[in-house]
Amino acid sequence: MTLKVMSGNYAQSYAACLARVQVISAYPITPQTSIVEKLADLVASGELPAQFVKVESEHSAMQVCVSASALGARTYTATSSQGLLLMHELLHWAAGMRAPVVMGVVNRSVAPPWSLGADHADTMSQRDTGWIQFYAESNQEVLDTVLQAYRLAEDPAIRLPAMVSEDAFYLSHTLEPVEVPDQSLVDSFLPARDARAVLVPGVAARLGSFTGPQQYVEFRREVAKAMERVPEALRQIEKDYQSLTGRFHGGPVEYYRAGDAEAVLVTMGTMTTTARTVVDEMRAEGHRVGLAKLRLFRPFPATEIRELARRTDRIGVVDRSFTFGAAGAAATEVAAALYSGPHHPVLSNFIVGIGGREVTPNHIHAMFDRLLAGKGPEVQWMDLPLPPEEVAHG
Amino acid sequence: MAKLTIPAPELMRAGHSACPGCAPALAMRLMLKGLGPRTVVSVPACCWTVIDTPYPTTALGVAMLDNPIESTGASISGLRAAADALGIQDLNILGFAGDGGTADIGLQALSGMLERRTDAIYAMYDNEAYMNTGVQRSGSTPLGAWTTTTPVEDGARGKAEPKKDIMGIVLAHRPVYAATVNPSFPEDFVRKVEKARVLRGPRFFHIFAPCPPGWRYASDRTIEIGKRATDCGIFPLYEVEEGRYHVTRKGGALRPVSEYFQAQGRFSHLGPEDVARVQAQVTADWERLLRLENGT
Amino acid sequence: MGATLEIRFHGRGGQGAVVASELLAQAAFLDGKMPQSFPFFGVERRGAPVTAYTRIDDHPIGIRTSITTPDIVVVLESSLLRTQPVTDGLREDGLLLVNTRNPAEELMIPVPVRRAVVDANQIAVAHGLGSPTMPIVNTAVLGALVGASGVVSLKALDQAIDEFVPARRAENRAAAEDGYHAVHVVEANTPFTPPVPQAVGPTLSLPEGPVATLSSELIHTSAWRTLRPVIHLEKCTRCNFCWKFCPDDAFTFDEKGYPVVRAEYCKGCGICAVECPPRVIEMVEEA
Numbered sequence A: 001m002t003l004k005v006m007s008g009n010y011a012q013s014y015a016a017c018l019a020r021v022q023v024i025s026a027y028p029i030t031p032q033t034s035i036v037e038k039l040a041d042l043v044a045s046g047e048l049p050a051q052f053v054k055v056e057s058e059h060s061a062m063q064v065c066v067s068a069s070a071l072g073a074r075t076y077t078a079t080s081s082q083g084l085l086l087m088h089e090l091l092h093w094a095a096g097m098r099a100p101v102v103m104g105v106v107n108r109s110v111a112p113p114w115s116l117g118a119d120h121a122d123t124m125s126q127r128d129t130g131w132i133q134f135y136a137e138s139n140q141e142v143l144d145t146v147l148q149a150y151r152l153a154e155d156p157a158i159r160l161p162a163m164v165s166e167d168a169f170y171l172s173h174t175l176e177p178v179e180v181p182d183q184s185l186v187d188s189f190l191p192a193r194d195a196r197a198v199l200v201p202g203v204a205a206r207l208g209s210f211t212g213p214q215q216y217v218e219f220r221r222e223v224a225k226a227m228e229r230v231p232e233a234l235r236q237i238e239k240d241y242q243s244l245t246g247r248f249h250g251g252p253v254e255y256y257r258a259g260d261a262e263a264v265l266v267t268m269g270t271m272t273t274t275a276r277t278v279v280d281e282m283r284a285e286g287h288r289v290g291l292a293k294l295r296l297f298r299p300f301p302a303t304e305i306r307e308l309a310r311r312t313d314r315i316g317v318v319d320r321s322f323t324f325g326a327a328g329a330a331a332t333e334v335a336a337a338l339y340s341g342p343h344h345p346v347l348s349n350f351i352v353g354i355g356g357r358e359v360t361p362n363h364i365h366a367m368f369d370r371l372l373a374g375k376g377p378e379v380q381w382m383d384l385p386l387p388p389e390e391v392a393h394g
Numbered sequence B: 001m002a003k004l005t006i007p008a009p010e011l012m013r014a015g016h017s018a019c020p021g022c023a024p025a026l027a028m029r030l031m032l033k034g035l036g037p038r039t040v041v042s043v044p045a046c047c048w049t050v051i052d053t054p055y056p057t058t059a060l061g062v063a064m065l066d067n068p069i070e071s072t073g074a075s076i077s078g079l080r081a082a083a084d085a086l087g088i089q090d091l092n093i094l095g096f097a098g099d100g101g102t103a104d105i106g107l108q109a110l111s112g113m114l115e116r117r118t119d120a121i122y123a124m125y126d127n128e129a130y131m132n133t134g135v136q137r138s139g140s141t142p143l144g145a146w147t148t149t150t151p152v153e154d155g156a157r158g159k160a161e162p163k164k165d166i167m168g169i170v171l172a173h174r175p176v177y178a179a180t181v182n183p184s185f186p187e188d189f190v191r192k193v194e195k196a197r198v199l200r201g202p203r204f205f206h207i208f209a210p211c212p213p214g215w216r217y218a219s220d221r222t223i224e225i226g227k228r229a230t231d232c233g234i235f236p237l238y239e240v241e242e243g244r245y246h247v248t249r250k251g252g253a254l255r256p257v258s259e260y261f262q263a264q265g266r267f268s269h270l271g272p273e274d275v276a277r278v279q280a281q282v283t284a285d286w287e288r289l290l291r292l293e294n295g296t
Numbered sequence C: 001m002g003a004t005l006e007i008r009f010h011g012r013g014g015q016g017a018v019v020a021s022e023l024l025a026q027a028a029f030l031d032g033k034m035p036q037s038f039p040f041f042g043v044e045r046r047g048a049p050v051t052a053y054t055r056i057d058d059h060p061i062g063i064r065t066s067i068t069t070p071d072i073v074v075v076l077e078s079s080l081l082r083t084q085p086v087t088d089g090l091r092e093d094g095l096l097l098v099n100t101r102n103p104a105e106e107l108m109i110p111v112p113v114r115r116a117v118v119d120a121n122q123i124a125v126a127h128g129l130g131s132p133t134m135p136i137v138n139t140a141v142l143g144a145l146v147g148a149s150g151v152v153s154l155k156a157l158d159q160a161i162d163e164f165v166p167a168r169r170a171e172n173r174a175a176a177e178d179g180y181h182a183v184h185v186v187e188a189n190t191p192f193t194p195p196v197p198q199a200v201g202p203t204l205s206l207p208e209g210p211v212a213t214l215s216s217e218l219i220h221t222s223a224w225r226t227l228r229p230v231i232h233l234e235k236c237t238r239c240n241f242c243w244k245f246c247p248d249d250a251f252t253f254d255e256k257g258y259p260v261v262r263a264e265y266c267k268g269c270g271i272c273a274v275e276c277p278p279r280v281i282e283m284v285e286e287a
């Protein structure tokens, strides 16, 4: 185990390298570029004995990964924003093919207007593709999660692709210390890919195929069932990882001082770090506040959210993107999870940090204050001047 | 029994769902005869998606992978990368796509595959329209041809634009080998595939592929129409190896293109001037091809 | 019969079964009814069996499922009687209309219903619709349907053809008129029960991923053909051209090296007959 100062992007690259990926394919887009540049170096120097297919688009990058995966290779790609959107059709293919591709995504806003900042609109538009989705809070979590994602994706009971997302610049270009596990340790955690049920040269079989409504439903249901098995499998994988590295990121949802909290913010990604500090401050002032960080967004950890509602009367869901015509994506999911449960806390949705705007301690404070004050409007855009009636209220 | 002029083993199976008289089906049969069993085929959305029959059956005696319509070039790059990474040797990797999936929506991925020198074969079967969706025009539909989106009505006479030159596009990438083949000439077809099989690097086939319903002719005329296409110079047979041209069939003087047009309903509205225009172009192209062969 | 009249068409890709179901709906609308028509959306290839549906009612149709208990079944080609379960669910008081040259009394069908026949091939060919090997029979058959059942008026059918058939309107109208007059109806008789072959082979328990591993040779495509190659072996030179050019891999050889057609797979395209150098293959009509 060595401690190195590195960016979130390098954490992605080193994790892919430690995972001994066999086929890499990618196309450059800011702020993902340093991930693939680093991997290109590692491959060129011989440190990583992998095939790096330099393609003419993200669409082709994902196709390369899906096809290489079909022959049994462990594959990696990384992208962001427009690149992820261009991949969309192929994301469905990866999941439908049951190809355990792992992808790093740097969460960036979507044009127009062109903008480079952190924003979850890119990955949120891929929620329905059958990919497992992780959101990381730190560079350490990025590295650890990529390794865990391979174990999870390649689990014979799951066999689904997984994306590990990190916020643009707040992780991608932020340097911080990261503990890099030794290769031998990673090898004992992540064995070579079990390539059963993929195409075998010389054997007549068709992967993909076409069906009528009858078998199509069955195949879709298999994907759904595999998704349902993810949370349990992840808990076991994290246990194994913890016993090797001592690190634990909380399974599907990480709670922070939420046990006895009157008000809890549900967060994702880097905003969580700032929120932790604010929670500590507010706790010191006597406010019973806490956090629940969604580490996993697909499958959505509904059980954990219901458990949270049992203990807390006020939940604020913080979204770094907005679903036009509805609300924040996480808030919609939280509300849906709570409907069938017995506990229906006050629910607010805070839209914040879009397009890379900073999520400051003041924002977090304000969200807790509003939550504790009572039921505000269901959806609140935090950065914009408040309408007069809300000013009066808050 | 007479000696077989093409290999006996059948790697395309009977029971498939192609229309009677489908040349793309015959093309796959011949292609696999030339490549043999250690082949993985990547197939985009096209008639062959359907021809291969529904789950749980497949009409290929080799491994097959489905891919979306626009990414066959990338798919075969991925297959080769995996084979190399996993140490799988002696594996033929074939992309088998329609003209729409190649010359239109899949052109970018094809160009990428050629440029990065993927060691694989890309075969485009050219039935000159989007047939799987019911005969709409593609960039590869020839001038004057009827399709459902280039109707023949009072003011419209089929497709108004000439056919895209896919061989020209491919050759601009300097592949190690590119050839035209036609199932009406099976020996030439299989010989070229066998030749391409042992080469390394990007290889390309442009396959002439008549389609009875799409071209509006009776299903028993498929081979005859293919012969006419080559004999009148509309679809000359040649190969280009490391830039060197070689015309593999020269039957003396070219037959008139009208013989080719007459046989198909999709051209039945064309008048003598239309035919004369095409004739002039075909003659010029043929002479250009001969010059390329002679290096002049 | 229920309030909604349900008609199911069976044909082959290329014969116009889907268009027939649409024209019937248009005609019903011209008669002042509320129709619905739709195809079974499969991946039809020319020659492959296809199904299409029409519903007719005085009120808007409130259902969107396929028709499983039709009042009328229309079969655009008689060989489908052998290979497709065309009479499945046909009501006892229903009607079966078949395009065939044979008399209605000789139709071998497993249910005792009224039946009607028309030689629509002959009518279509007479009016130059399609080719003799692939006549487009839908308008002649619709005329016969009107003659046998009166589901729509002949006038409405005529008008629908005139408005919605893209080409050869006069010929199609004449074919419908001829079909109307030529149809022959007989009352119910005792059923004949032939074995109905299953369409596609085995079903598997599904693996998690979509991997197909069975051979397409489990699927027999003989039902697609209307013509069958017969080889006059005494004049065969064993040149193998027929084998070489068959797109369906439907040839094998006997121990002496003579070609043998694998009848389960031949689709009757006729290529072998055209390409046989001494012309010793003859395409004959399926019985």
Ligand SMILES: Cc1ncc(C[n+]2csc(CCOP(=O)(O)OP(=O)(O)O)c2C)c(N)n1
Binding pocket: B045, B046, B047, B048, B068, B069, B070, B097, B098, B099, B100, B101, B102, B127, B128, B129, B130, B131, B132, B133, B138
């Ligand atoms: C992105 C996308 N757009 C459209 C389609 C619909 N589609 C399926 S097959 C096809 C036609 C393909 O034409 P071509 O490549 O010439 O092959 P052919 O059907 O003629 O065999 C189209 C347009 C699709 N599958 N994917």
Ligand code: SF4
Binding pocket: B017, B018, B019, B020, B021, B022, B023, B024, B025, B047, B051, B127, B131, B132, B210, B211, B212, B213, B214, C045, C046
């Ligand atoms: S439509 Fe044409 S290309 Fe497609 S299966 Fe039929 S004959 Fe073959």
Ligand code: SF4
Binding pocket: B021, C229, C242, C245, C246, C247, C248, C249, C250, C251, C261, C265, C266, C267, C268, C269, C270, C271, C272, C273
């Ligand atoms: S008719 Fe066509 S399908 Fe049948 S054997 Fe001859 S070539 Fe093959």
Ligand code: SF4
Binding pocket: C231, C235, C236, C237, C238, C239, C240, C241, C242, C243, C259, C275, C276, C277, C278, C279, C280, C281
């Ligand atoms: S093509 Fe004719 S002569 Fe040649 S083997 Fe076939 S049937 Fe015999």
